[in-house]
Amino acid sequence: MTKSSNAMWGGRFSAGPDAIMEAINASIGFDKRMAAQDIAGSRAHAAMLAAQGIINPKDAEAIGEGLLTVLSEIEAGTFPFRTDLEDIHMNVEARLTEIIGEPAGRLHTARSRNDQVAVDFRLWVRDQCDAADGALAALMAALLGQAEAGADWVMPGFTHLQVAQPVTWGHHMMAYVEMFARDRARFADARARMNLSPLGSAALAGTSFPIDRDATAAALGFDGPMHNSLDAVADRDFALEFLATSSICAMHLSRIAEELVIWSSAQFRFVKMSDKWSTGSSIMPQKRNPDAAELIRAKIGRIFGANVALMTVMKGLPLTYSKDMQEDKEQVFDAADHLMLALAAMTGMVGDMTANRDSLRAAAATGFSTATDLADWLVRELGLPFREAHHVTGTLVAKAEAANFDLPDLSLEVMQSVHEGIRQDVYDVLGVENSVASRVSYGGTAPAQVRAQVARWKEVLS
Ligand code: ARG
Numbered sequence: 001m002t003k004s005s006n007a008m009w010g011g012r013f014s015a016g017p018d019a020i021m022e023a024i025n026a027s028i029g030f031d032k033r034m035a036a037q038d039i040a041g042s043r044a045h046a047a048m049l050a051a052q053g054i055i056n057p058k059d060a061e062a063i064g065e066g067l068l069t070v071l072s073e074i075e076a077g078t079f080p081f082r083t084d085l086e087d088i089h090m091n092v093e094a095r096l097t098e099i100i101g102e103p104a105g106r107l108h109t110a111r112s113r114n115d116q117v118a119v120d121f122r123l124w125v126r127d128q129c130d131a132a133d134g135a136l137a138a139l140m141a142a143l144l145g146q147a148e149a150g151a152d153w154v155m156p157g158f159t160h161l162q163v164a165q166p167v168t169w170g171h172h173m174m175a176y177v178e179m180f181a182r183d184r185a186r187f188a189d190a191r192a193r194m195n196l197s198p199l200g201s202a203a204l205a206g207t208s209f210p211i212d213r214d215a216t217a218a219a220l221g222f223d224g225p226m227h228n229s230l231d232a233v234a235d236r237d238f239a240l241e242f243l244a245t246s247s248i249c250a251m252h253l254s255r256i257a258e259e260l261v262i263w264s265s266a267q268f269r270f271v272k273m274s275d276k277w278s279t280g281s282s283i284m285p286q287k288r289n290p291d292a293a294e295l296i297r298a299k300i301g302r303i304f305g306a307n308v309a310l311m312t313v314m315k316g317l318p319l320t321y322s323k324d325m326q327e328d329k330e331q332v333f334d335a336a337d338h339l340m341l342a343l344a345a346m347t348g349m350v351g352d353m354t355a356n357r358d359s360l361r362a363a364a365a366t367g368f369s370t371a372t373d374l375a376d377w378l379v380r381e382l383g384l385p386f387r388e389a390h391h392v393t394g395t396l397v398a399k400a401e402a403a404n405f406d407l408p409d410l411s412l413e414v415m416q417s418v419h420e421g422i423r424q425d426v427y428d429v430l431g432v433e434n435s436v437a438s439r440v441s442y443g444g445t446a447p448a449q450v451r452a453q454v455a456r457w458k459e460v461l462s
Pocket of ligand 1: 323
């Protein structure tokens with residue numbers, strides 16, 4: 001079945017689209033999320049057209065006012081969205097026509113939906129960069145709180161998920177602060193690069209009307225206009241940078257989520273999730289499940305997926321605009337929604353969780369975690385080459401393991417049977433507290449270093 005031809009381009013058409021054509025073509029179902037950006041862009045455009053004498057000031061005023069009425073209808077949920085009007089741009093313009101009549105027809109002078117959608121989407125993604133920045137700052141603050149409280153709580157540091165050397169809880173929390181700080185910097189960097197306006201590029205070639213692109217750029221908070229009209233309507237790098245940055249951030253979130261899943265297990269007992277962030281089991285009364293951490297771990301899938309999907313949409317597209325590019329929005333919307341949710345959930349979980357200091361301490365003392373300290377002592381105190389010290393230590397670890405002892409439990413006699421120079425004061429470096437306190441190199445795990453980093457980041461965040 002066909003409908004009457006389209007009011008926006010009906011001049012060339014005698015029949016409307018097939019229903020399936022309408023279904024595949026329409027984006028209003030999702031691009032209505034850019035309504036506020038679309039209206040901001042149109043208001044800036046109309047004001048500029050009047051300032052340049054391209055339309056008369058009375059019409060521009062009617063357009064500006066009418067657009068505000070449209071915005072209030074959308075905000076109130078009373079706006080009559082129409083699929084036959086395809087997208088947010090044509091829905092807004094059609095409604096504007098109903099409200100103000102003839103002057104509405106002058107709004108699209110010196111403009112195309114190609115530069116219109118490019119500007120709307122840029123504004124939307126720019127807002128998301130700002131939202132991500134705020135959410136990351138909150139997460140960093142929650143991690144800093146944990147780090148400050150437990151700057152000297154000893155826990156095992158792992159490589160290969162095997163106990164490696166003792167570290168501090170604060171040090172481990174601060175590792176994530178560093179990661180999320182890089183994510184923030186990436187969002188800021190992407191934002192700065194995307195902050196040029198495509199508006200005024202029109203369909204692809206620019207326009208013969210004497211427009212002022214600097215004025216519309218400034219009105220919309222851009223640093224200036226994009227420099228090539230073909231690039232301006234064909235570019236979706238800003239969306240891809242947002243997705244790539246979101247992917248890295250989500251990957252970081254999945255790593256801490258995974259640690260929280262492991263750490264909250266009965267086998268580890270490193271952390272207790274608060275009731276607010278745990279779920280029970282409908283059949284096993286003893287269970288406290290870290291569902292939020294698991295879901296964050298899983299959400300990276302859709303965020304990576306969005307990144308790959310949009311890269312694939314854009315790959316091989318000839319310049320300039322192609323309708324393929326309409327597929328950009330749902331990917332970005334979905335990725336942004338789930339990234340924000342994951343950041344908020346992680347911030348809540350980290351802020352409310354309780355580290356189990358005793359379990360951390362006990363685990364730190366397992367797995368011969370101070371073997372490196374023993375080897376270092378042999379080098380420092382006895383002048384052994386490191387490779388020999390490594391060998392001596394390895395022999396002692398084997399002896400301890402065979403006797404089911406930890407290193408500090410080996411008697412001096414046994415130690416001296418392996419290397420006669422070993423003295424009583426070796427035990428000073430075998431305790432986990434001594435071990436962490438000794439790692440005073442810049443960025444090391446010594447509580448003094450951790451406290452210095454906490455102080456530095458607090459300063460940066462304030
Ligand atoms: N809904 C379209 C999109 O999201 C708007 C641009 C349409 N442009 C065009 N030449 N058909 O990409």
